[in-house]
Amino acid sequence: MSPLFWMMIAGAVVSCLIVLLLIGRRNERLVRRDWEMLLTPRGEKVYGAIEGKVRAEIGMADLSFEHALVYRELGTTEEAIRLLDVGYRVIEKFSPDMLRLLAAMATFSRMVSAIAPVKPLRPKNFRLVQVSSLAYLHGMLHQFVVSASERYRLKMYILGRSFGLATRFLLKSIQTLGMTASESEAKREWDQIEAIRSDFQTLTDESLDSLRVLLTAMAREDRQDLLREIAPR
Amino acid sequence: MSLVQQVVGWVSVVQSALLLGVLLWRRHYLRLPLFTMYVAGSNAFDVVYGLHPTWETWMLLQVVNAALRFGVALELTYRLFGAFPGAAVTARRVMLVILVFTAVTAIVTAPLDVTYTRMHAEAIPRMASANIWMLTVLAGLVLWYRLPLAPLPRAILMGLAPFLLLSTIGLSLLFGPEASRVRPWVGYLIPLASFFLTNYWLRVAWRTAPESALLPPPAPSPTAPVPQRAAP
Numbered sequence: 001m002s003p004l005f006w007m008m009i010a011g012a013v014v015s016c017l018i019v020l021l022l023i024g025r026r027n028e029r030l031v032r033r034d035w036e037m038l039l040t041p042r043g044e045k046v047y048g049a050i051e052g053k054v055r056a057e058i059g060m061a062d063l064s065f066e067h068a069l070v071y072r073e074l075g076t077t078e079e080a081i082r083l084l085d086v087g088y089r090v091i092e093k094f095s096p097d098m099l100r101l102l103a104a105m106a107t108f109s110r111m112v113s114a115i116a117p118v119k120p121l122r123p124k125n126f127r128l129v130q131v132s133s134l135a136y137l138h139g140m141l142h143q144f145v146v147s148a149s150e151r152y153r154l155k156m157y158i159l160g161r162s163f164g165l166a167t168r169f170l171l172k173s174i175q176t177l178g179m180t181a182s183e184s185e186a187k188r189e190w191d192q193i194e195a196i197r198s199d200f201q202t203l204t205d206e207s208l209d210s211l212r213v214l215l216t217a218m219a220r221e222d223r224q225d226l227l228r229e230i231a232p233r
Numbered sequence: 234m235s236l237v238q239q240v241v242g243w244v245s246v247v248q249s250a251l252l253l254g255v256l257l258w259r260r261h262y263l264r265l266p267l268f269t270m271y272v273a274g275s276n277a278f279d280v281v282y283g284l285h286p287t288w289e290t291w292m293l294l295q296v297v298n299a300a301l302r303f304g305v306a307l308e309l310t311y312r313l314f315g316a317f318p319g320a321a322v323t324a325r326r327v328m329l330v331i332l333v334f335t336a337v338t339a340i341v342t343a344p345l346d347v348t349y350t351r352m353h354a355e356a357i358p359r360m361a362s363a364n365i366w367m368l369t370v371l372a373g374l375v376l377w378y379r380l381p382l383a384p385l386p387r388a389i390l391m392g393l394a395p396f397l398l399l400s401t402i403g404l405s406l407l408f409g410p411e412a413s414r415v416r417p418w419v420g421y422l423i424p425l426a427s428f429f430l431t432n433y434w435l436r437v438a439w440r441t442a443p444e445s446a447l448l449p450p451p452a453p454s455p456t457a458p459v460p461q462r463a464a465p
Binding site: 006009015019 | 319338358359362365366368369372373375376379380381382387390391394395398401402405
């Protein structure tokens with residue numbers, strides 16, 4: 001036998017024992033529970049609950065912004081700014097929850113990489129220039145990262161940054177409007193609020209879509225076969 | 234063959250027959266047909282070798298066993314990654330690299346004056362080495378993607394790779410300069426390892442079969458709602 005063969009055997013001994021030790025120490029029940037969450041009606045229930053909560057919160061903020069726009073058109077600027085502030089408070093409360101959700105989704109990225117491709121964000125879907133630029137950046141980086149799990153994590157990161165950016169711009173606009181800005185300045189800020197409002201919707205849709213991919217991608221595959229594999233013993 | 238070797242050999246045969254029975258009785262063969270064939274094939278050859286304990290029979294047994302183990306590794310790949318296309322693509326690529334690398338090294342490192350018998354004999358540890366790498370890669374990918382493992386495939390993965398390591402090192406030593414000194418030890422070590430491995434598989438196959446093989450198909454569930462934009 002050649003030295004190369006013995007080197008291969010030595011490598012196999014080390015790597016095989018390490019990998020098998022890790023497999024042996026792995027809690028199969030925990031792994032199965034994670035997959036079960038993703039694949040069964042329970043997983044769909046989880047998605048439904050998260051979607052309901054997210055939609056309710058973003059809808060509440062959206063309603064405040066919509067009413068603020070109506071009041072502004074009627075000339076009641078003070079009331080409009082108060083409603084904007086209400087909307088901002090909802091967003092302020094909503095953003096950390098969303099960031100936590102995105103971070104949790106990123107930790108499951110390896111599972112996604114096993115089952116589904118990841119689509120990059122589309123810049124033209126965003127109205128805020130800065131968020132649109134982030135989407136462009138995402139599109140470029142998406143081509144550079146190789147594995148699907150890296151792509152998924154990148155998307156979660158960009159979504160998180162975009163939420164943060166949009167929230168900051170919203171606060172800035174509300175503050176500018178509160179400081180008795182000139183008519184042209186006020187118009188620009190109201191336009192920006194409209195753009196932020198639209199971008200929040202898009203970001204929420206993208207986040208929920210990513211969550212749905214995570215939770216339901218398996219449904220397209222050989223689900224019964226998989227369920228047989230992961231069924232609790 | 235010494236008396237102890239013969240006893241261990243026949244006990245292994247009985248145990249393998251039991252394992253085969255359990256695989257059939259518990260309907261594991263539906264999920265792992267190649268593994269069932271491997272158990273049946275190696276058992277049949279063990280019987281032949283027990284009745285005809287010659288070097289040629291032993292060599293033939295080892296070659297057929299090595300080929301069947303390849304089948305088991307491929308079956309495990311299909312079984313573990315079948316429902317995960319993304320991970321399956323990676324697994325297939327790595328398997329191809331291992332197979333090509335094994336073939337290339339076997340051709341490149343073979344001496345020009347090698348005899349047919351020698352080439353044949355050297356092929357067994359090489360196939361086993363490739364098999365070990367395949368199983369290690371499978372285990373690594375299972376860890377990387379956090380894929381679920383059913384008890385019997387897990388037991389095969391956990392048991393076959395260390396057994397192959399042991400038997401490959403043992404068999405390779407038979408072709409070294411110390412062959413005559415290590416031969417009796419290898420003769421004891423491999424059957425004993427095989428005995429413990431079969432025992433492990435037998436216990437797992439017996440305990441887990443009813444749930445894994447006879448599980449009713451799950452009821453169809455409603456599809457997840459498609460996210461819609463909230464009305465402005």
